[in-house]
Structures are given as structure tokens and as C-alpha cells.
Amino acid sequence: MRLVTAIETATAWLAASLLTLSGGMLTYEVVARYFFNAPTIWAAELSQLCLIWACPVAMGWALTHRRHIRVTAVTAQLSPRLRQWAEVLSILVILVFSLVVLAYGFEIFFDSFERQRTTGTMLDMPSWIPEASVPAGFALLILSCLTNLWRALSGTLPDEEGVME
Amino acid sequence: MTVIVILVALFALLLVGVPVAYALGMLGLSMLYLGGFSPLMAPQAILSTMDGFILLAVPLFLLMSNILLKGGVGRDLFAAVQAWVGHWPGGLAVATIISCGIFAAISGSSVATAATIGTVAAPEMISRGYNRRFVYGLLAAGGTLGILIPPSIPLIIYGFVTEESVIALFMAGIGPGLALIALFILYSILSARFLQSYTPVEPVSWPERWRATLRAAPSVVLAAVILGGIYSGAFTPTEAAAIGFSVALFITGVILRSLTWAKLWGAMVDSMSTTVSILLIIAGAKIFGKAITLYRIPQDISAFLSDWVATPLGLIVVVSVVLLLMGLVFEALSMVLIMTPVLLPAALAMHFDPIWFGIYMVILVECALITPPVGLNLYVIQSVTKSSLGEVSRGTLPFLVLMLLTVALLYLWPDLALYIPFKL
Amino acid sequence: AETTMRISLQLPMKSHLGQNLKMFKDEVEATSNGDIAVEIYDSAQLYKDKEVPQAVGSGAIEAGVASLTRFVGDVPMVDIFYQPFLFDSEEKVRKAVAPGSPVRGPIDEAIQGTGSTVLWWQAYGGAIMLSNGGPISSPEAMQGKKVRVFGKTLGDFTTAAGGAPTIISGSEQYLAYQRGTVDIGMTGVSGVQSRSLWEVMDTITVTNHADIEFIVVVNTDWWNALPQAHKDIIAAAARNAENSVRDEMSAIEGRAYAAAKENGMTIYTPTADELAQWQAVSQPVYDAFLEKTGDAGKAMLEAARGF
């Protein structure tokens, strides 16, 4: 449990840093193109890579901290006991989804890895570098699902933190 | 029949409390499995979503507005606008709308706009004796300007889904956004004059005005730089977002000195959190979208609409009613994501412009944000003002009428949206 | 239907590639008496162009259309078609794309190794340059200019010619020209017509510096499992579709040029001297191609130069 919490915190830290980094790289790109007429070949692609890795790895953290957008109109009216079961059910749905996506996402990554496929873009990096984010992210999400399932079953549900859209 | 089963399953998943992203994803995955289609489509859809360059604008616009927010820009903005128009009839209400409009130009989200301006304007207006219901409605509705006036996250997503130009969509939002501001202001002045009593605000001295304006000026300049930069072609929407983020850092960190490391870190985590939940919903909707496309549901609905609805006016009336009803219970992004692939083919067949249709959809999504039971802006104002959902909802009613009036204007005069991007 | 063949297409049905798929669909469904159903998912409803190689190769969908260069990550040799000015006449293009030719043969074979089988090639025409206030007649006109490109090789060519390449998607093209985000554009001439680019650019330079090809691929496992009779029907219809679009291509381009002229565009064809200047600056692109593709690429390039 504590290990998973530590992993979640680390991924949140990583994701927030990656997204901020992409802002810095793209600013550099605009300055380079606009003022020095020298567009880079790496800024667009590397900042995209930041997004591709930031989102999946932080899914587990977002689940535990209840940052996902959900409809609470009905569950809020339920008795604590029913709410607990709704929570268990909801985590099971995410768990099944994650297992399937992990399996097939790994297949995509592994195929590109084995074939040494490249992206064919300006940087022409190996395709598995972006593709590995999906299996990695969903493996982390499964860990978080399991700890949250334990919390839900033992009746220690955290409060909604909600999310701003 | 299939459609009904799918809808029931979707509602069941959502109401049990499954996050929207996973509810859409799981439903799509089950449909793929049952229809004998490859589940590989699920991870492919997720990767394809994260790989959209235009969607990189989402975290960056969020970073920009969160940094400005933590740097206290909302308060400065409202103070400056109030210094100029506060003493007019209904002056505080007018100041609120104008502040919402300006903040909308630096934020891509309605909820952030409602929360930022609501926090400063609501106590002020209520203490001056404005009718509570009017205040709630004004703030909830004013906040929705955040997604019509560029930058706008729903417009970015519409552009991503339809492969239409996001720049054109941004430019097209300006006209209807200004029309809506004008209608809101007009209504506020009339309502203040004839329907409610309040304590007028004393005119502010000139030196005071200039001081307040100077403090708010950087963010207004930032908004102008972003819009001007996109419009002049100096940068793409994604790059504009990056520049906006850097300039926001500069304004709050160097000029105003209101940003601390802790606040910056808070802004980064908030932006990341919102980005993750938004992009996951897009990915989930993409899986669901592939599944319904393979079941040929959008194609059937489009054929059904063109068989049964003969005229463009008929189509818009039917679609508006459907979207308004859907907007009662659906959250804004899911609406754009689920309904665009279903409705756009029918609209294109009737020769509606895809950019025009995007703006039209966004105004109806704005309506969804202020209609109960599920309306994010209602929740925001409810929590900011510690009032009941019912009271906030009743307050939004006149504004809902004004928004539908804007839809009618847009239908009668498409150039309200299309003039700026294509004819200016 | 016993067999359903779903095809993913990035472009809308009204594009000439969409119409070509429609022709294929009609023939297959008629000759198979409805035993084979062909479903076309146009406008990237299911997959974007760049996702097609992976989607079809993995069997997530039966078939798809993608620009040939989308396979460059698996098969670097496909970039032969983007080698500057290598296939600058219809005659050379026809020799290169003939089934089994020393250029197309090895490409089809290599794509086989990605889990996809090539059904047919769809002609899209040559790449041209768009500009305002005068043609891009020689590399000199490109010095220091920002250029919209699609793909890495065209970007390398632009750099070699002294320009600054920027990748801009098809949908943002119009506004990028209108607002001056870039000064020069590269596209196929049919794109000028479908996107009304004459509203924002006034000159076409007919460089034909690259040949744009699309290919229709099917998943190999799916294909191998089909009954022979179905394979025959599909292959025959594919051949007809391929010949039809190849034969129509010059007429399609001719109509696009006529429409561009009618809408006020100047159409400039570089002189032999100017073409020689372009070719002279292109050498680094050829060198990079040879370095990536080795002996196979060298043999292909030599064969192509002999056309």
C-alpha cells in the first residue's frame, strides 16, 4: 500500500514536470522560428512525447485522488453501505478495462520493439518509445485499482476531491 | 433497439459512479468484443489521442490560466473593470460580465472562468443588495463565455475530432461571444433598472482607476498577444498556449511578484490532473466512437435525420432539442465527443459549414453547463456562494433564453461566426 | 455476406481516392453476388492515415488506405518516391509503379513483412510548390523561407535547398498560408482545388519534385484465410481500380490546374536550367536515402534512373 502511494506521488510529480517541460520546449520553438528563422526539428515531437507519457502514467494517481470526472448525483444519495458496493463495482470495471488494454497495448509495443519499427517523423525515433507508455500506464493503474479495491472493501473511502474542467 | 441497450448500459455505468472516461472506454471495448471486432482498437485509440499535437494545447492553456489564477489575476481584473463601469446602472453586473469576457480570453474553460470571477464578484454584488438569484445566474452564465471566446478546450477537441482548423474555430467564436456579452450587459442594465433594488457604487477617482488598470493590464495584454498571435499566423494554437504559459510565468513571477514556488507547483499539479482526466475522456470517447461507427449507428442516425427532417431549419431545431435534453445530464466534453460524429454528417449533408456547426455546438454545450441536474457551472457557483442548486438553476433561466436567442441569431446570420475567420 | 471487408480511409468519399474505393466496392459486391460486403469508413472515422500501417498489420481492421510514405518506419525504401525530381514525368512514374517493377516489386515484398499485403496502388499526382508574388523557380527563391512540408524527406529536401521546413497538417494549411505562418507550401495539385487554396496563394510552380502514391493494404492473415474465389474477385477489382485511377490521374490534375488558373493563379513550369539547379542541391537527400537503405536502395535507385 505504502509503496503504491509512493509510486503514485512520483508519477504525479513526473507528469506535472513533463507537461511543464513541453511548455518550455514549445516556447523555445516559437522564439527560434519567429526571431531567428530557425525552426527546430525536435521541439514539436519531444513535447508530444511528454504528453504521451504524462497522461498514462498519472492515471493511477488520478484514480486514488479521485480526480476523474464522474457522475456523483446518484451515488451521493446512497446509504454508506450501497455506496461502498457502487465503489467496488466501479473499480472492478476499471480493473477489467485496464487488464485488457494492458494486454493489447503490450502487444502493440512489443511488435514495434521486435520489428525495430521507427516513427518515420523528423526525429525518426523507435516507435516503441511512445507506444510503451500505454502498457506502463495501465500496469500502474492496475496497482492503484488493487489498493483502492482494498480500501473500498474495508470501508475507508476518501472524500471526493473533484476536478475543474 | 441496439441504441437503447447501449444507452441503458452507458447510464448504468455512469450512475454507479464509474469515471466517465472508463465508462465510455469499457462500453466501447465490450461492444467491440461482442461485435467480433479487434480489442486492439482500444490501446490504438488511447495512443492516437495522446499523439494529437493540437491536444498539447490543453495542458498548456490550463497551465497558463492556473498560473494567472494563483497569481491573483482574477481579483485585479475585476477591480479594474469595476473601477471603470461600477457606477453605471447595474454597474457591478456589467463589470462582472466584462471580467468574465476578458478572463475567457485567457482561459479555455468555463468552470475556471465561473470560479475565478465568481469568487470575487459574488460577495461584492450580494453585499450591494443585488437579487441573489440574478447574481447566481449571471455568474454561472457569464462563466460559460470561457469556452466560446478563444482559447477554448471544447473547440480544440471539436477541431481534433473533425480535423477542422482550430484557428478558424477560435476566430469564429469571437463574434457570437461578443454578441452574448452584449445581450448579457443589456439584460443586466434593464434588470437593474426595472426589476431590482441595489445600492449604487460611487464613481471611483481617476488616479484610482489608472492604478487598478495598470495592475490588470499585463493579463489583458497577454490575452491580446495570444489572440493576435494566432490570428496573424505567428503561431499555431498549441504554440500560442506555450507562449501564454511562459508569459504568464513572467507576469506573475517577475512583474506582479505574486507567484510563489508553492503556488507554481499547485498550478502545475492542477493542470496535470485536469489534463489527465480530459485526455482520458477523449480516449474513452474515441474507443466508444469506433465501436458505434463499426455498428454503423452514426450512419443510421444520419440517414434517419436526412429522411425525416427535410429542411436545414428543421434539422437545427431537432438537433437543438436533442442537445438541450442531453445537456441536462451530460457533462460538456462527453457531449461534444459523443454527438459530433453522430450529428456532423447530417449537418454537412444539409450544407452547414463545419466551423459554423462547431460554434453552434459549443453554445449548446454552454447551455448544458447551466442546466440542472448536471451542470458544472451550477456546482461551482453553488459552492462559491454556499447556496442551493435549485436557486442557482432558477437564476440561470433568463440567461438560458439569451443563449438560445444567440443560437437563433447565428442561424439567421451565419457570418456572426464566419465573418472574422474567413471574410475579414 | 460471407465476407466483410472494412476499409479505413483518411480522405472524404468525394476525394478521388474515395471515388476509387467506391468503384472497387461496387465491382466486388456485384461480381460476388453480395457474398463479399465492402464497408468504407472515410474521413478518418476509424483511423488516421498514419495509424493505418499498424492497424492493418495487426489485424485490428481488414483493410486501409495510407500514403505510401507512412510505411517509412518499417520500409525505408518507400522514400524513393520522395527523392527530389526522380520521377518527374508520368512516363517514369508509370514504369516505377508497374506491378513487379524493380522499384515497386521490392516495396510490395517488404510491406508483406509488416503483416499487410498490398492490394493496389492509388495515384495521387506530383508534389508542387505554392507561393505568393512569384514562382519558386529555383533554390534561390527558397532561401530563408518557411516552407510547409508533409514528411521528413521533403523536410530534408527543403533544408538542402536553403529553406526552413515546418510540418503543418492538411487542415491547418489554408490558414497557415493566409496568415503567412509559412511562405511556401508543398502539396498535390488536387489539394489546391479541394481546399480552394487559390484564395490564399497566387502561384503554382510545377516542380513535380516528388510523386505522391497511396496504397490499399489488407491484413495478410485475413487475406490468406479467404476462399480462393473471393481472393480472385477482390484481386480483379483491385487491378481495375488501380488502372482506372492511374489512367485518370493526368485528367484529374489537368482539371485542378484549369480550376486554379480560372481562379487567378499563375502556373509556372521551371526551365531545364532551373531544374538542373534544383537537382544540384538535392544530393544530400539522395545520400541520406542510400545510407538508410543500403544495397537494396542503391539497386532501386539505379533502376529508377534508367527509366
Ligand code: NA
Ligand atoms: Na476562452
Ligand code: NA
Ligand atoms: Na446540464
